[in-house]
Amino acid sequence: MRYMIFGESHGPCIGVVLEGVPAGLALDLEAVQRELDRRRPGQGELSTARKEADRVQVLSGVFAGKTTGAPLAMMIENTDQHSGDYEALRYTPRPSHGDYAGFIKSKGCLDLRGGGHFSGRLTAPLVAAGAVAKQILNERGIWVGAHISSIYGISDRALEDTEELKPLAEKEFPVLDDTKGEAMRAAVLEAKEEGDSVGGAVECAVTGMPAGLGAPDFGCNVEGVFAQYLFAVPAVKGVDFGAGVALSLMRGSEANDPFVVEDGKVVTKTNHAGGVNGGITNGMPITFEVTIRPTPSIALPQESVDLRTGEEVEIEIHGRHDPCIVLRAVPVIEGVAALAACQVLGI
Amino acid sequence: MRYMIFGESHGPCIGVVLEGVPAGLALDLEAVQRELDRRRPGQGELSTARKEADRVQVLSGVFAGKTTGAPLAMMIENTDQHSGDYEALRYTPRPSHGDYAGFIKSKGCLDLRGGGHFSGRLTAPLVAAGAVAKQILNERGIWVGAHISSIYGISDRALEDTEELKPLAEKEFPVLDDTKGEAMRAAVLEAKEEGDSVGGAVECAVTGMPAGLGAPDFGCNVEGVFAQYLFAVPAVKGVDFGAGVALSLMRGSEANDPFVVEDGKVVTKTNHAGGVNGGITNGMPITFEVTIRPTPSIALPQESVDLRTGEEVEIEIHGRHDPCIVLRAVPVIEGVAALAACQVLGI
Amino acid sequence: MRYMIFGESHGPCIGVVLEGVPAGLALDLEAVQRELDRRRPGQGELSTARKEADRVQVLSGVFAGKTTGAPLAMMIENTDQHSGDYEALRYTPRPSHGDYAGFIKSKGCLDLRGGGHFSGRLTAPLVAAGAVAKQILNERGIWVGAHISSIYGISDRALEDTEELKPLAEKEFPVLDDTKGEAMRAAVLEAKEEGDSVGGAVECAVTGMPAGLGAPDFGCNVEGVFAQYLFAVPAVKGVDFGAGVALSLMRGSEANDPFVVEDGKVVTKTNHAGGVNGGITNGMPITFEVTIRPTPSIALPQESVDLRTGEEVEIEIHGRHDPCIVLRAVPVIEGVAALAACQVLGI
Amino acid sequence: MRYMIFGESHGPCIGVVLEGVPAGLALDLEAVQRELDRRRPGQGELSTARKEADRVQVLSGVFAGKTTGAPLAMMIENTDQHSGDYEALRYTPRPSHGDYAGFIKSKGCLDLRGGGHFSGRLTAPLVAAGAVAKQILNERGIWVGAHISSIYGISDRALEDTEELKPLAEKEFPVLDDTKGEAMRAAVLEAKEEGDSVGGAVECAVTGMPAGLGAPDFGCNVEGVFAQYLFAVPAVKGVDFGAGVALSLMRGSEANDPFVVEDGKVVTKTNHAGGVNGGITNGMPITFEVTIRPTPSIALPQESVDLRTGEEVEIEIHGRHDPCIVLRAVPVIEGVAALAACQVLGI
DSSP, rough: OOOEEEEOSSSSSSEEEEEETTTTTTTHHHHHHHHHHHHHHSSSTTSSSSOOOOOOEEEEEETEEEEEESSSEEEEEEOOOOOGGGGGTTTTTTSSSSSHHHHHHHHOOOOOOGGGGSGGGGHHHHHHHHHHHHHHHHTOOOEEEEEEETTTTTEOOOOOOGGGGGGGGGGOOOOOOOHHHHHHHHHHHEEEEEEEOOOOOEEEEEEEETTBBBBTTTTTTTTHHHHHHHTTTTEEEEETTTTGGGGGGGHHHHOOOEEEEETEEESSSOOTTTTTTTTOOSSSSSSEEOOOOOOSSOSSOEEEEEETEEEEEEEESSSSOOOOHHHHHHHHHHHHHHHHHHHTTTO | OOEEEOOOOTEEEEEEEESSSOTBBBBBBBHHHHHHHOSSSSTTTTTTTTOOOOOEEEEEETTTTTSSOOOOOEEEEEEOOOGGTTTGGGTTTTTTSHHHHHHHTTOOOOOOGGGGGGGGHHHHHHHHHHHHHHHHHHHHTTTEEEEEEEEETTOOOOOOOOGGGGGGGOSSSSOOOOOHHHHHHHHHHHHHHHEEEEEEEEEEEEEEOOTBBBBBSTTTTTTHHHHHTTSSSTTTEEEEEETGGGGOOBBBBHHOOOEEEETEEEESSSTTTTTTTTTOOSOOOOEEEEEEEESOOOOOEEEEETTTTTTEEEEEEOOOOOOOHHHHHHHHHHHHHHHHHHHHTTO | EEEEEETTTTTEEEEEEEEEEEEEEEEEOOHHHHHHHEEESSTTSSSSSOOOOOOOEEEESSETTEEOSSSSSEEEEOOOGGGGGTTTGTSSSSSSSHHHHEEEEETOOOOOGGGGSGGGGGGHHHHHHHHHHHHHHHHOOOEEEEEEEEEEEEEEEEOOOOGGGGGGGGGGSOOHHHHHHHHHHHHHHHHTTTOOBBOOOEEEEOOOOOOTTTTTSSTTOOOHHHHHHTTTTTEEEEEETTGGGGGGGGGGHHSSSOEEEEETTTSSSSSSTTEEETTOOOSSOEEEEEEEEOOOOOSEEEEEEETTTTTTEOOOOOHHHHHHHOHEEEHHHHHHHHHHHHHHHHO | OEEEEEOOOTTTEEEEEEOOOOOOBBBBBHHHHHHHHHOOOOTTTTSSSSOOOOOEEEEEEETTTEEESSSSEEEEEEEOOGGGGGGGGGSSTTSSSSHHHHHTTTOOOOOEEEGGGGGGHHHHHHHHHHHHHHHHHHHOOOOEEEEEEEEETEEOOOOOOOGGGGGGGGOSSSSSSSHHHHHHHHHHHHHHHHHHHEEEEEEEEEEEOOOOOOOSTTTOOHHHHHHHHHTTTTEEEEEEEETTTGGGBBHHHHHSSSSETTTTEEEEOOOOOTEEETEEEEESOEEEEEEOOOOOOOOOOEEEEEETTTEEEOOOOOSOOOOHHHHHHHHHHHHHHHHHHHHHOOO
């Protein structure tokens, strides 16, 4: 299964083509839509004011309700574009956006309206593709769950059992500890009021993967496969498996996961390795945390350079932006994790 | 440029084939050897007692001192193998090693001697391939440097300028602050004496990369390309770009890198993004930190399971192991970063 | 540059996503449409009676008339579908169609209407993608041309100079010798009247490719790259470079292409090698001939098997079909050759 | 499974790394050697006088007689090199060799001794890799066979049943009709005496492939996968499936393969499609013919250009060459077909 996404924030539509989908899957389009709704903008004070219905349409690859094995194309129309806001920024790139790098790459020919192809809006087709992948995995007893593990330094409580993630897909604010969730919301709103934004992290688990998949080598190791999918999500700047960066603080005797037998099955007592040893799945949940940078679009004045004159200038970004994208990133991370899991499974 | 490594810890040799090497490079084989020597075991009390000369031989792809553009194959002979130590472990996998995952994958047919193909020894051909990549990059004004950023919680001082990394390639213990280096060494030795091991982190920078390379999409984004190479290094469990996990604690106004003009060139005042915006290089050094887990091989008794009987057993690992692989990982990380940079450059 | 096509003959639309398009190309959409018009059905007695306007719409990747470097998505709506004709064939596969192979692959879940994703109609997005590739090549002084080299054993006269192909793009029936063209038409019409179809061949040349591209090895050799694109065109069953199968009849002294100097440039007197030696371009036009099988859809009764009962049955195919697809294949072959040439050029 | 070959005709060795080999295969190294012996030079008056033992050594990937799933590296030493013959040709490229194209690509830095990496000798590691693939296929009831279908216009009799190919692996001159074989030998010897060479063709079949593998799309269609492997064999200039180029002469009613039931199984009465419909296997043998060009190295004087002066010169090639490589190509074609079949099977 391979995908290509297309579209721009302010073009007619955005979409995805998914090649290699197994035939015969009774595609639950409502479930795909539910995943999109989790990511949809304009749902509350924590996200951008842009309103998009984000209704997914299937263009190909499904017949009589079942996947045919032919490329599955899905499209989402763009409806609520305010294009006037952006053209001014062509030559005064927004700090930490793709504007400058994209300007150089495209020799000035990029579509800046709403971030163009760099827009976080392009994560919608990723969610749609991921929702298909989730259905494929579910049929094999594999599921994917995630929670907001931190926002602006406020951490959710530690995940004790991946089963705890299952009910979170229904929650508007997917944390394990709602008190922490309230504090996170407050931090986001405070930043918003100050014209600023905040970063955070999402912890995700893929449960039910059989042991013995992958290889230590380049292109095959499970961590590398997952990382390739995860870093294709805008704003992801770090990917850490199992105990993650905490492993750098540990001794081997702490970090090693002892083998024990549970219900006649070999498992590990802890899962500091995040379900992967030597690049190969060991049968435990694949767990990882991704770092999500603060939204680069902030209302505060910022330093930039006019690319025509080479002069330093101060810019202010108008338009509608999320003060924190961690919340909306949760179904995206789950979706691309599902796509990665399919690749590891050879689907 | 693509590579394949081959070999096992206790087989006749280990090696690498590098396809797509540009023709006409005057290959400095001594420089390749110097990189291997940085990684070589048996050099001090901090690393395994195994003695290997690790002399690299070129089998193909070089003629009259220059690369021909044909696949460049390099081989390193194994000489100091003690194979008697390992067979006992076939059915009692070592915690957090590739043993169990590999056993399942290979239906029991894996070569366990010295870790077989999972051995850290397989990083030697990676270093050799990376040394070739470094020479290709150097011709284009690009260089790669790294330092031990932490061991067991003891951090090197912060990197202020990537130029500081240049002299470190000559240092036996590549840290910016030698006092911190001494404390790290002490921590390693203490763990070693207790039959234990420690983890750490390596920070790396690729300097001189032009702006405008990469794309936001899957398979093309710069972070994803680097991550795929980095996770193919055994023991790497996390990859974080720029300010890394600290971005989750930041506001946008702190995290954003303001554009300024320096020597007539557009640069960013800070480099929290690690040289990449929207998956595309922005001309600043590509910087990242990798988390290196503690060596799973420790002398202390550990819990395992006998895969034949399904009974829980206690095991003790004999053999020669590094109490900390962070030190020897430095040239490996640099090497694979160089390979990744070549891919980003379309070499 | 990579592409994915999607769609089915009787779905809402067909389309293509083209990733890695260089930014800054002033896309001539009229030229893309002209290529589609060359392939369009319903234009005369030689092709299917299906009427399709085949108007291409750009969904993404172009801004202010120029490519942005983001994925370029193009869509063509389906309008003239007669879906009633096909469902009967689900369990009685048409000989030499994808029906049976597709049935097994999809466990019966394929979309058979009009051939579904197997339809020759899916070559329209290939033509659109190829038309973009042609524009990219033209900017670099490279062009692609083709002619019908034979239909049902009636051969066009031999191509003496690739320049002769240039005016053929304007011809309704692209042959070098119109008398031969008339005979070919007659053969097609005769087959059509008898409820049958005929096969043929297309010869194609890519002119202006620089010498020194490619490599002898798997995945890199120029013939292999072209073949991979060409065999992705339905009905192509053979790909032969340069003198093609005639090389099997030759001696080395005949087959070898002597080097001579022309206008101060090293060229070969003949081009039996089709512009490729050792898997690498030699600067001569890349030439090849593809064999196009007769349309499998014929009106004559044929033998099949009822997949439900396992009984042999006689079937008759209704619907609208081309008695010969060689004519409409010409712009398709040119288009995929252009895509292949881009890959060889590293675009 | 992916491979990389390395080595030059006159370097220390040639070899191959095969990644993704399934673990647990009891590798029959004698069988690998037998395949190499079929391709080995110096065995008779029909091939080059170069003497090579071509003993294969396994460097990695096999433990206790079984594949471990780690990269399988195999090496063959070069022993009988006469390097003096070649350096003179650096600036006067041999017609239809890789010399000129390789010179341009490598900016003059190629290893010309014995053809360097372009040498037909590099097909030995392909044979070794293919022999491993054959063993993997055999375990699944799939086998590969081939015969010389023509040399210099003398055709072997038509293949009626792929079973006829099975005994040919034991024959020194693998044809179905030995009378035709004698005539072919005579044609080769006559060319040899005249300082010339001849071309020919090899027909190959892969029998036992299940129906339903592949897809019509780029990168997945079975013909495209096979072609990519086949064109990576030096001297292959054409690949034609099933009835091949004869399909261009046929009507649909002749070309279509009627479905019938045989032993309760759906098969086709004829196999003009070569076992592939719509890019997907249909359960019939995959059959194809490859065109092998005449050896470009001939003793007759030939026209070339001195790349230093730009003057036209006459050259004579010395050294030891095969007057016809079709004979030695048979195990090579079988081997790469086996590798292609593994890819189609997802191995």
